Amino acid sequence: MDVLDRLRLDVPVAQAGMAGVAGGRLAAAVASAGGLGTIGLLPTTDLRAAIGRVRDEAPGRSVAVNLLMRFTRRRHVQACIEAGVDVVVVAFGGDAALVRELRGAGVFVLVMVGTENQARAAVAWGADGLIAQGREAGGHLVGTVAALDFLPRALVVAQDRPVFLAGGVATSGDTGAALAAGAAGVVAGTRFVLTEESGAHREYQRRILAARTTLETTLFGLSWPMRHRVVPNTATDRWCRADGAARRLPALINSLSAPLARVVPERSEGTALRMQRPAIPLFSPAVPLEGMPEQWVDRAALYAGESVLRIDGVVPAKQAVAELAG
Ligand SMILES: Cc1cc2nc3c(=O)[nH]c(=O)nc-3n(C[C@H](O)[C@H](O)[C@H](O)COP(=O)(O)O)c2cc1C
Structure with missing residues (x-):
C-alpha cells in the first residue's frame, strides 16, 4: 500500500494531534501544505467545527482526528464517524472493538x-x-527507547502495515533518517507547537524555545499519572528531582487520582489551571493555551520534546511542513 496515496498526502509528514494546541486552524494549515493535519481531542462541538474547518480550508485532503483515549468519550467517536473523517489516531489506550468500529465506518x-x-x-x-x-x-510518553531504536522492532511487528516514526523530528534530516530506516513517514509534535497556527500560549512557545533541557516526569499527572516530557518551569523546579522524577507527595497524589479521568468534564482545562499553584502539588495535564493569563505557564505542563533544543523559532505551519519534508 502506498500510504501517501491512500491518505492523499504530498509529503510523508504528519502533525501530531495535541488537544487544544492542535485545533482546526493548525490541522487545516498542515493539510493545505500537503501533510497530514491532525485535530487534537477537543470538546465535541469544537471537534465537529474543527473537522468542518479542515474540510473547508483544505479541500480534497484527509481529515485526521487524535483520540487520546484517556479522555475520549463515546460522543467523540460518534462525531468522527458521523463526520466521515478519513483517519483516526488512537493513542494511550484503545481496543479491538473501537478499531473495528472505526474501520467499519471506512476510517x-x-x-x-x-x-x-x-x-x-x-x-x-x-x-x-x-x-x-x-x-x-x-x-505524554508511551515511548521507552529512542524512536530510531524502536522503529525496527515496530516494523517487524507491523509486517506490511505502514509505520510512522514520532519523537525528535525537527528537520528534513530527521525525516530522511526515519524514511531510510523504513518508516512510511514522520509525526512531529513539538515542531508544530512552535508554529503561528498553534493554539499554544505565546509565552509557552517562548519558554520552550529558550529551554536548555527537557524533563521526563509524572508531575502533571492529576487524573493521568503517565510519563510526559516538558521543559522546566516554577512548578517543576519546586516539585521535581534533578532527574525530572516527581517528588513523593505529588507522585502519591497523582497515583491516587487516576479514577478522576472518568469524571473530568469537557472544557476543564481553564478550570484546572485557574486552581493550580506552583506551591501546591496538584498539577493536571492541562496545557496553557492562547488567551489564558500569562502567569499560568508557571503552573502548567510546558510539553516539549528533545527536538526543541534544535528549533530556533516560530514559523508558519506551511514552512514547518516544507522544512520537514526537505
Ligand atoms: C504539546 C503536546 C501535546 C501532545 N498531546 C498529545 C495528544 O493529545 N495525543 C497524542 O496522541 N499525543 C500527544 N502528544 C505527543 C505526540 O503525539 C507525539 O508523539 C510527539 O509530539 C512526537 O514527538 P516530538 O514532540 O518530538 O515531535 C503531544 C505532544 C506535545 C508536544
Missing part, C-alpha cells in the same frame, strides 16, 4: 505505540498502521 486507523507488546496488541486489534513513538518525544 484509516493508526495506533500510537511505544513497545513491541503495544505494537502486537494494535496489530491484533486490526490497526491499519502504527505510529512508533520514541522516548525523546514531547507530551
Whole structure:
C-alpha cells in the first residue's frame, strides 16, 4: 500500500494531534501544505467545527482526528464517524472493538505505540498502521527507547502495515533518517507547537524555545499519572528531582487520582489551571493555551520534546511542513 496515496498526502509528514494546541486552524494549515493535519481531542462541538474547518480550508485532503483515549468519550467517536473523517489516531489506550468500529465506518486507523507488546496488541486489534513513538518525544510518553531504536522492532511487528516514526523530528534530516530506516513517514509534535497556527500560549512557545533541557516526569499527572516530557518551569523546579522524577507527595497524589479521568468534564482545562499553584502539588495535564493569563505557564505542563533544543523559532505551519519534508 502506498500510504501517501491512500491518505492523499504530498509529503510523508504528519502533525501530531495535541488537544487544544492542535485545533482546526493548525490541522487545516498542515493539510493545505500537503501533510497530514491532525485535530487534537477537543470538546465535541469544537471537534465537529474543527473537522468542518479542515474540510473547508483544505479541500480534497484527509481529515485526521487524535483520540487520546484517556479522555475520549463515546460522543467523540460518534462525531468522527458521523463526520466521515478519513483517519483516526488512537493513542494511550484503545481496543479491538473501537478499531473495528472505526474501520467499519471506512476510517484509516493508526495506533500510537511505544513497545513491541503495544505494537502486537494494535496489530491484533486490526490497526491499519502504527505510529512508533520514541522516548525523546514531547507530551505524554508511551515511548521507552529512542524512536530510531524502536522503529525496527515496530516494523517487524507491523509486517506490511505502514509505520510512522514520532519523537525528535525537527528537520528534513530527521525525516530522511526515519524514511531510510523504513518508516512510511514522520509525526512531529513539538515542531508544530512552535508554529503561528498553534493554539499554544505565546509565552509557552517562548519558554520552550529558550529551554536548555527537557524533563521526563509524572508531575502533571492529576487524573493521568503517565510519563510526559516538558521543559522546566516554577512548578517543576519546586516539585521535581534533578532527574525530572516527581517528588513523593505529588507522585502519591497523582497515583491516587487516576479514577478522576472518568469524571473530568469537557472544557476543564481553564478550570484546572485557574486552581493550580506552583506551591501546591496538584498539577493536571492541562496545557496553557492562547488567551489564558500569562502567569499560568508557571503552573502548567510546558510539553516539549528533545527536538526543541534544535528549533530556533516560530514559523508558519506551511514552512514547518516544507522544512520537514526537505
Ligand atoms: C504539546 C503536546 C501535546 C501532545 N498531546 C498529545 C495528544 O493529545 N495525543 C497524542 O496522541 N499525543 C500527544 N502528544 C505527543 C505526540 O503525539 C507525539 O508523539 C510527539 O509530539 C512526537 O514527538 P516530538 O514532540 O518530538 O515531535 C503531544 C505532544 C506535545 C508536544
